[in-house]
Amino acid sequence: MKVLATGRLPDEVVTLIEKDHHVEINSKNKPMDRESLLSRIGDKEGLLCMVTDRIDTELLNCAPRLKIIANYGVGFNNIDINAATERGIPVTNTPGVLTDSTADLAFALILASGRRLVEGDRNTRAGEFRFWAPLHFLGQDITGKILGIIGLGRIGKGVAKRAAGFAMKVIYYNRQRLERGEEKALNVVYASFKTLLEESDFVSLHVPLTPQTTHLVGQKELNLMKPSAYLINTSRGPVVDEKSLLEALKNQVICGAGLDVYENEPELTPGLSDLDNVVLLPHIGSATIETRTRMAQMAAENLLAGLSDEIPPNCLNCFDLSGNRCSD
Numbered sequence: 001m002k003v004l005a006t007g008r009l010p011d012e013v014v015t016l017i018e019k020d021h022h023v024e025i026n027s028k029n030k031p032m033d034r035e036s037l038l039s040r041i042g043d044k045e046g047l048l049c050m051v052t053d054r055i056d057t058e059l060l061n062c063a064p065r066l067k068i069i070a071n072y073g074v075g076f077n078n079i080d081i082n083a084a085t086e087r088g089i090p091v092t093n094t095p096g097v098l099t100d101s102t103a104d105l106a107f108a109l110i111l112a113s114g115r116r117l118v119e120g121d122r123n124t125r126a127g128e129f130r131f132w133a134p135l136h137f138l139g140q141d142i143t144g145k146i147l148g149i150i151g152l153g154r155i156g157k158g159v160a161k162r163a164a165g166f167a168m169k170v171i172y173y174n175r176q177r178l179e180r181g182e183e184k185a186l187n188v189v190y191a192s193f194k195t196l197l198e199e200s201d202f203v204s205l206h207v208p209l210t211p212q213t214t215h216l217v218g219q220k221e222l223n224l225m226k227p228s229a230y231l232i233n234t235s236r237g238p239v240v241d242e243k244s245l246l247e248a249l250k251n252q253v254i255c256g257a258g259l260d261v262y263e264n265e266p267e268l269t270p271g272l273s274d275l276d277n278v279v280l281l282p283h284i285g286s287a288t289i290e291t292r293t294r295m296a297q298m299a300a301e302n303l304l305a306g307l308s309d310e311i312p313p314n315c316l317n318c319f320d321l322s323g324n325r326c327s328d
Ligand code: NAP
Pocket: 074, 075, 076, 095, 096, 098, 102, 150, 151, 152, 153, 154, 155, 156, 173, 174, 175, 176, 177, 206, 207, 208, 209, 212, 213, 234, 235, 236, 260, 261, 283, 284, 285, 286, 287
């Protein structure tokens, strides 16, 4: 069968897919442009897509033979799942294998923003480190502070585990409270959304992007945060109203922010990159050699299962063998 992979994959993963199928790969180290995607999908049975690809009705209408959409990422807000489901196409993602690398990065942003690491690096490179002084380049303690996690799922729990090493008090907000035993094991305390915003020294976002989480943090929520607090976002850009965040950072409504994702990626809200109190990363939550390799293997396993008419291991819109939907 024919497969389109819209991003580069490790050689061993390509070999695995090529054993039984013909693979067309975007060999450039950048996203496939929309026109190419639409023009190349027509004769494909399999699609291994990146989180930068918009998989919508327009694309699915160009893909009459498609049997499986294997997303290379855990977040799947780039895919119209309902449109795929209507056409009987399973959609898969790569949960779990990127949890640690993304939690590491969220924690790196907590440290980098609280201790002004990037600003300090810029300053030192610019030749501005001329003396040590007691009130020079003061940041804030991380140890012992309150970390508020919004979305205590796989990655949020990973961040909570890391916070234990810094003796942080962790509070969290989910729609569904965890079982008390799990809360105890993770040493986390449930809080309302409002209380979490009011009490946290660091607020870290780990929700998926959905209609409910779009602009979950805007002007009203930023105003609830302490003036000494930091907002960390490694989830998806549109979870934060970036214009309101820019104003809050400019006017010291909050102390700082650490961002890996942006509302209109890869564009930044004008003015954001002029500010010293925000650390800006280029969406690299899962970007380690080990994690990206595991993600590629997992996406390929899902793809191959779908091409063989098996239920893929990480199906988001489960189908049984006769093509009937099992659950949402
Ligand atoms: P997950 O295990 O599904 O966790 C998501 C958590 O968010 C759950 O605890 C869920 O709990 C909570 N949640 C969902 N909707 C919510 C709402 N409206 N209000 C409050 N909480 C809500 O997902 P994960 O594997 O941790 O991944 C989380 C997200 O991280 C992904 O969807 C992806 O967008 C992002 N991500 C980014 C990178 C990067 O490179 N920066 C890398 C990997 C993942 P309830 O259902 O109880 O609310």
